[in-house]
Amino acid sequence: MKKDLLKFLFFAVAVMLVPYALEGGYLMNVTVFVGIHTILAVALNLLLGYAGQISLGHAGFFGLGAYTSGVLTATYGWNPWLVMGGASVAIGLIAFVIGFPILKLKGHYLAMATLGLGIIIYIIFNETIDITGGPSGLPGIPYLQIGDVVFDSDLKNYYLVWGITLIVMLLAVNLANSRIGRALRAIHDSEVAARVLGVNARLLKVQIFALSAGICSIAGSLYAHTMTFISPASFGFNFSVELLTMVVIGGLGSVYGSFLGAALLTMLPEFLRFMHDYDIVFYGLLLMLMIMFMPGGLVRGIPDLVRKAAGRKGGA
Amino acid sequence: MQIDQLLQYTLSGLSTGAIYALIGIGFSIIYNSTGIINFAQGEFVMFGGMLTIFFLNVMQLPLWAAIPSAIAVATVAGILFERLAIRPLRHATPINLVIITIGGSILLRGVAMLLWGKDTHAVPPFTGEDPISIGGATILPQHLWILAITVVIILVNKFYFYHTISGKAMRACSYNPRAAGLVGIDVRRMVLFSFMISSALGSLAGIIVAPLTMTAYDVGIMLGLKGFCAAIIGGMSSGMATVIGGLILGILESLGAGLVSSGYKDAIAFIILLLILFIRPQGLFGKAETERV
Numbered sequence: 001m002k003k004d005l006l007k008f009l010f011f012a013v014a015v016m017l018v019p020y021a022l023e024g025g026y027l028m029n030v031t032v033f034v035g036i037h038t039i040l041a042v043a044l045n046l047l048l049g050y051a052g053q054i055s056l057g058h059a060g061f062f063g064l065g066a067y068t069s070g071v072l073t074a075t076y077g078w079n080p081w082l083v084m085g086g087a088s089v090a091i092g093l094i095a096f097v098i099g100f101p102i103l104k105l106k107g108h109y110l111a112m113a114t115l116g117l118g119i120i121i122y123i124i125f126n127e128t129i130d131i132t133g134g135p136s137g138l139p140g141i142p143y144l145q146i147g148d149v150v151f152d153s154d155l156k157n158y159y160l161v162w163g164i165t166l167i168v169m170l171l172a173v174n175l176a177n178s179r180i181g182r183a184l185r186a187i188h189d190s191e192v193a194a195r196v197l198g199v200n201a202r203l204l205k206v207q208i209f210a211l212s213a214g215i216c217s218i219a220g221s222l223y224a225h226t227m228t229f230i231s232p233a234s235f236g237f238n239f240s241v242e243l244l245t246m247v248v249i250g251g252l253g254s255v256y257g258s259f260l261g262a263a264l265l266t267m268l269p270e271f272l273r274f275m276h277d278y279d280i281v282f283y284g285l286l287l288m289l290m291i292m293f294m295p296g297g298l299v300r301g302i303p304d305l306v307r308k309a310a311g312r313k314g315g316a
Numbered sequence: 317m318q319i320d321q322l323l324q325y326t327l328s329g330l331s332t333g334a335i336y337a338l339i340g341i342g343f344s345i346i347y348n349s350t351g352i353i354n355f356a357q358g359e360f361v362m363f364g365g366m367l368t369i370f371f372l373n374v375m376q377l378p379l380w381a382a383i384p385s386a387i388a389v390a391t392v393a394g395i396l397f398e399r400l401a402i403r404p405l406r407h408a409t410p411i412n413l414v415i416i417t418i419g420g421s422i423l424l425r426g427v428a429m430l431l432w433g434k435d436t437h438a439v440p441p442f443t444g445e446d447p448i449s450i451g452g453a454t455i456l457p458q459h460l461w462i463l464a465i466t467v468v469i470i471l472v473n474k475f476y477f478y479h480t481i482s483g484k485a486m487r488a489c490s491y492n493p494r495a496a497g498l499v500g501i502d503v504r505r506m507v508l509f510s511f512m513i514s515s516a517l518g519s520l521a522g523i524i525v526a527p528l529t530m531t532a533y534d535v536g537i538m539l540g541l542k543g544f545c546a547a548i549i550g551g552m553s554s555g556m557a558t559v560i561g562g563l564i565l566g567i568l569e570s571l572g573a574g575l576v577s578s579g580y581k582d583a584i585a586f587i588i589l590l591l592i593l594f595i596r597p598q599g600l601f602g603k604a605e606t607e608r609v
Contacts, residue, residue: 054411056418101594107410108353112544113593116586119541127579237537241418248415281426287419288401291412 004173011169011256015162019155027270028154032226034259034266035161036219041246041258042172043215048244049253050181051208052188053103054111056240057118061213063125063235064091065220067132070230074141075131081144084221092214099206118240125232137231144225157226164222168215172255184208185253238280245287251297260298320452325574326567327450331459331528333566334466337559338521339543341473342514344554347547348490349510352413356397356421358540359428360515363390364522365531366428369437379442387519393424394515398508421536428533439526458527465524469517470559477554486510518543538582542569545589551599561600 022028044058068087072078102113125132132138144151144160151160175181186194187201195201224230242265250261265283272279294301339361346354367386371377377385401420405413442461447454476483488496489506497503522531522539529535542565547553549561565585573581592600 048411052411054414105593105597108347108414109548109593109597111355111414112353112541112548113590115541116589116593120583120586120590123580123583127577127583241422244415244418278426278430280422281430284419284422284424284426288416288423291408291416291419292401292404295408295412 004177007256008166008170008173011259012166015166016159019158028158030267030270032154032157032161034263035158035165036223036226037243037246037262037266038165038259039168039219039222040216040243041250041262042168042255043212043219044243045247045250045253045255045258046172046175046184046208046215047212048247049251049258050176050184050188051205053205053209054107054244055114055209055212056111056237056244057114057116057121058212058216058243059235059237059239060118060121061091061095061216062220062223062239063121063230063232064094065217066224066230066235067125067138067220068217069221070138070141070224071131073225074138080142080221080225084218084225087221088214088217091217092210095213096206096210099209100202103202103205103209115237115240119237122232122236125235132232135232137229139229141224141228141230143228151225161222161226164218168218169255169259176253176255180204188253242283245283248287249290249297251299251301254297254299257297257299264298321574322571323451324453325570327453327455327459329567329570330563331455331462331566332525332570333546333563334462334559335521335525335539335562336542336546336565337562338466338469338517339539340546340550340558340562341469341554342517342521343544343547344550344552344558345486345510345514345517347552348554349486349493350402350507351410352402352417353544354511354514355414355417355540356424357514357518357543358536358538359421359424360390360394360518360536361522361539361543362428362531362533362536363393363424363515364519365439365526365535366432366437366522366533367519368439368523368526369531370432372439379440383523386523387516390519390522391512391516394511394518395508397424397515398511402507402511403504421540425533425536432533434533436530436532437526438530439523441527442524456528458524462524462528465520466559469520470556474555482506482509541589542585545585545592548589548592548597549600551601553599553601557599557601 018031019028022031040058040062044055047053047055065087068091069080069083072083073080098117102110102117105113126135128134149156151157183194183199183204186197186199187205191201223234246261246265247258248261249264250259251257269279272282290297296304339357342360343354343357346352346357364386367389368382371382371385372379375382375385397420401416405416408416441456441458443457445456447456448460477487478484485496485501486506486509488499488501489503493503496506521543522535525539543562546562546565547558549564550558552558565588568588569581569584572584576584
């Protein structure tokens with residue numbers, strides 16, 4: 001898939017050049033979050049866009065990663081990199097185990113079960129005050145460090161976060177083009193047909209769920225170390241919905257779409273500052289309108305619009 | 317552990333359970349007529365309470381007039397929701413339907429926040445606040461109101477679905493919409509009806525619980541989810557099974573909060589939800605269904 005690789009290289013170069021265009025400043029900080037949100041959106045998209053399985057609990061896995069990193073490094077002084085890797089594997093395994101009963105469910109039931117799971121995790125963050133600090137949060141999480149380089153500025157964090165984001169995106173692109181990707185799309189279209197053709201649908205769904213959760217955990221660790229402070233409010237039901245919105249707006253099944261969705265939803269509040277808390281109304285409306293008028297998301301919707309506009313001109 | 321304490325928890329659990337049951341029936345009615353789980357159901361519960369406060373405080377209506385007005389407005393909101401969001405998408409995939417009702421619920425919650433702010437409000441109790449003692453436990457008159465209204469609703473519900481033409485038509489749609497259409501039932505109108513009934517039921521539940529728990533723009537999420545829990549336990553039936561599901565949930569939650577920890581009260585409902593979905597997705601009383609491909 002030469003074309004895909006070329007596309008990815010273009011994207012990677014563009015990402016590396018962004019800091020020069022911004023020349024530091026406030027937006028730099030926002031772009032770090034675009035990176036973290038892109039990781040999360042890509043992870044959810046693997047599950048939702050490729051395998052067609054919804055999750056309304058992904059903020060929970062994100063939070064588990066953040067809290068594992070936060071607690072083990074801030075309270076117990078463990079090595080942040082080891083914790084990040086270990087947490088990702090452990091949370092992936094947990095997701096693998098609970099994935100079997102959860103992914104047996106379909107459609108609305110799956111949505112409700114994952115939602116319930118997310119809320120249970122959120123309640124645990126709030127109630128285990130001795131460990132997590134409860135609703136008032138967990139401060140004092142150290143910055144990440146390689147040798148003498150401490151990732152304590154927005155610029156350094158930008159390269160750190162985006163380096164990992166690009167790896168995750170490349171992985172997702174490759175996965176989509178692989179045998180597994182094709183099997184997942186088959187499950188998406190018809191699980192029964194996929195199984196008839198010899199795809200182990202049940203195992204594959206659970207595996208992708210576990211992978212998705214593991215990636216979310218890495219994003220969580222990155223979030224904890226760049227923010228140095230976390231509180232349960234960042235990992236609630238609303239954030240799960242925001243992630244879902246990113247994936248849907250960007251385009252189901254498209255890695256670059258996830259980036260677009262993440263970028264749009266992360267930058268938008270900065271420009272909608274005048275709306276204060278009311279931006280949530282806007283999200284709801286956006287979500288509904290996108291499903292109604294552009295169910296393929298921005299990556300498919302915009303080219304369609306352009307084509308239509310061009311067609312109309314050509315016809316006249 | 318003292319018996320009167322247990323009695324106390326059970327009694328207060330019964331009245332919250334009744335609320336969950338009413339919300340759960342709303343979920344089931346829509347699910348049975350459309351196959352949609354309406355994630356916005358909880359917002360109509362919130363609208364019930366908030367609209368009552370609006371009619372009481374802003375419009376200066378007496379309580380007996382404010383309540384029907386609130387239900388009427390919430391029902392109109394339900395009709396609009398069906399017309400504007402659900403009907404245009406009749407052939408969407410289940411995931412898209414989930415997403416659109418979630419979008420709808422965020423929007424409705426946002427609108428409530430825009431209109432009435434983020435403060436918590438209290439609806440006055442329907443009849444006084446003098447506690448009544450029953451065998452060592454005390455309950456408020458509002459608890460009795462909740463139980464009485466729930467019983468009335470269950471009876472009306474039963475009558476509607478089994479003894480009126482329109483109710484029978486709705487049941488026909490839930491068994492097989494296509495066949496119902498062939499014998500001359502207007503299936504789309506029945507879908508609209510189901511949204512009307514469930515938003516009315518939801519708002520009523522929100523109104524009768526508001527004097528006990530206070531209300532705010534964001535109470536809909538939790539109440540809605542627990543109503544769904546009740547419906548799942550009842551196997552998505554719009555009758556007694558869901559009512560029993562709601563009561564079981566309410567009592568377990570109240571006992572759990574009292575005996576284990578009140579912080580984990582909400583977690584209890586969701587653990588029950590997950591267990592039921594894992595072990596008996598067809599509900600406690602239902603038979604397993606096979607999926608048609």
